Amino acid sequence: MNRSESTSPFPGSGTPRRSDATRGAIVAAARERFATDGYERATIRAIARDANIDPSMVMRYYGNKEGLFAAAVAIDLRLPDMSGADRRQDAGRILVEHFLDMWENNEVLTALLRVGVTNQAGAERMQDILREQLLPVAQQVCPDPEQVPARAALMASQLLGLALTRYVLRIPPAMGLTRAQIVAWLAPTIQRYLTASNP
Amino acid sequence: MNRSESTSPFPGSGTPRRSDATRGAIVAAARERFATDGYERATIRAIARDANIDPSMVMRYYGNKEGLFAAAVAIDLRLPDMSGADRRQDAGRILVEHFLDMWENNEVLTALLRVGVTNQAGAERMQDILREQLLPVAQQVCPDPEQVPARAALMASQLLGLALTRYVLRIPPAMGLTRAQIVAWLAPTIQRYLTASNP
DNA sequence: AGGGCATGTCAACGATTGTTGGCAAACAGA
DNA sequence: TCTGTTTGCCAACAATCGTTGACATGCCCT
Numbered sequence: 281m282n283r284s285e286s287t288s289p290f291p292g293s294g295t296p297r298r299s300d301a302t303r304g305a306i307v308a309a310a311r312e313r314f315a316t317d318g319y320e321r322a323t324i325r326a327i328a329r330d331a332n333i334d335p336s337m338v339m340r341y342y343g344n345k346e347g348l349f350a351a352a353v354a355i356d357l358r359l360p361d362m363s364g365a366d367r368r369q370d371a372g373r374i375l376v377e378h379f380l381d382m383w384e385n386n387e388v389l390t391a392l393l394r395v396g397v398t399n400q401a402g403a404e405r406m407q408d409i410l411r412e413q414l415l416p417v418a419q420q421v422c423p424d425p426e427q428v429p430a431r432a433a434l435m436a437s438q439l440l441g442l443a444l445t446r447y448v449l450r451i452p453p454a455m456g457l458t459r460a461q462i463v464a465w466l467a468p469t470i471q472r473y474l475t476a477s478n479p
Numbered sequence: 480m481n482r483s484e485s486t487s488p489f490p491g492s493g494t495p496r497r498s499d500a501t502r503g504a505i506v507a508a509a510r511e512r513f514a515t516d517g518y519e520r521a522t523i524r525a526i527a528r529d530a531n532i533d534p535s536m537v538m539r540y541y542g543n544k545e546g547l548f549a550a551a552v553a554i555d556l557r558l559p560d561m562s563g564a565d566r567r568q569d570a571g572r573i574l575v576e577h578f579l580d581m582w583e584n585n586e587v588l589t590a591l592l593r594v595g596v597t598n599q600a601g602a603e604r605m606q607d608i609l610r611e612q613l614l615p616v617a618q619q620v621c622p623d624p625e626q627v628p629a630r631a632a633l634m635a636s637q638l639l640g641l642a643l644t645r646y647v648l649r650i651p652p653a654m655g656l657t658r659a660q661i662v663a664w665l666a667p668t669i670q671r672y673l674t675a676s677n678p
Numbered sequence: 679a680g681g682g683c684a685t686g687t688c689a690a691c692g693a694t695t696g697t698t699g700g701c702a703a704a705c706a707g708a
Numbered sequence: 709t710c711t712g713t714t715t716g717c718c719a720a721c722a723a724t725c726g727t728t729g730a731c732a733t734g735c736c737c738t
Binding site (some may be wrong): 317318320321340363373393394396397398404406408409429430431432433436437438439440441444445446448449450451452454457461465466468469471472 | 516518519522528564592593595596597603605607609628629631632633635636637638639640641643645647648649650651652655656660664665667668671672
């Protein structure tokens with residue numbers, strides 16, 4: 281069995297390998313290219329050039345381009361726990377602030393959004409993240425379990441819409457909004473989508 | 480001067496040409512391909528095959544791929560006039576309903592959103608549309624002219640976010656929402672973004 | 679010290695892409 | 709009817725893509 285065929289990109293999780301530095305450089309370059317260029321225009325050759333290695337190394341370590349994308353875009357939204365009545369009535373503000381922190385410090389989110397729009401596998405990955413990470417949070421806040429998926433979808437539409445206009449399309453007036461303004465405007469929206477009674 | 484070098488795709492606007500049928504087939508096929516595949520994966524060869532003509536015809540009539548995209552994606556949101564106090568206090572509902580009609584009957588909008596995310600020219604086109612079509616509507620509804628760009632950006636974030644999750648990413652719970660549900664949830668949001676006093 | 683495996687480079691492959699120029703046929707105006 | 713233009717197809721181009729296999733170098737274990 282060839283130990284090096286594993287695709288785990290990080291040292292510390294599993295047996296450390298001599299090539300971990302190279303693997304790290306590859307996924308780092310891949311993240312950047314996928315974020316700025318999207319899936320199709322982010323070429324393996326350009327990623328390899330950024331990582332200062334040969335393109336064939338990418339193939340050896342990650343199999344193919346899809347494998348590289350899967351390894352480079354591993355997303356954990358680190359959503360805070362929303363149990364407790366005090367947090368529940370502040371859920372809108374907390375979630376909006378958390379999302380802003382995430383998007384401004386994590387280029388992987390931009391990469392996933394860019395790829396998800398033009399790539400089927402990317403779109404499915406986004407669906408997974410919403411189902412496994414966003415939906416549980418909605419479940420903690422929303423009263424009626426049956427309405428949770430719809431409310432989570434509404435929340436996602438507003439939060440992803442903000443990310444789309446501000447970080448991907450880079451629409452000037454959306455970029456001009458201050459953090460405080462965004463929180464002040466969007467927090468009540470999210471709060472209402474999660475907790476308001478059926479309109 | 481070669482009359483056929485014009486890129487006007489439709490008969491009726493300008494001198495009719497013998498090749499107008501072909502031109503129409505090309506832009507129709509282009510719209511569909513750009514909508515489903517995005518810019519990079521929509522190949523000129525595939526578009527030409529759909530239109531039952533030779534790829535070189537696309538080049539002759541539209542110069543290059545960018546020219547074809549520009550000719551295929553001409554967007555008029557046909558936003559209703561929002562003057563009048565009665566319409567102004569119903570702006571949220573009217574706009575949400577109008578956007579749903581547009582997105583469900585016009586594949587060009589999906590095409591532009593898909594392309595705008597991965598293509599610089601597409602993103603700039605979206606900015607133009609927002610500035611020239613969405614901003615004036617916000618101006619009719621919003622009291623303070625200085626706040627119009629920010630309010631239009633907020634409205635765009637929610638409306639584009641809905642289109643993103645529902646028509647592009649096709650997230651199941653977002654697709655499961657009925658038209659009535661969407662209007663009921665989003666109309667107050669848009670109304671507030673446009674008319675509420677500074678939060 | 680030596681055998682085996684991991685790491686890395688190099689060159690090339692087949693496929694596909696946007697794009698171009700030449701040539702045949704159909705049409706339009708005289 | 710004749711001439712020039714428009715329409716269309718065909719073949720090919722240069723570039724680039726993801727991907728592969730051969731080969732050299734270095735590290736690790738016994």
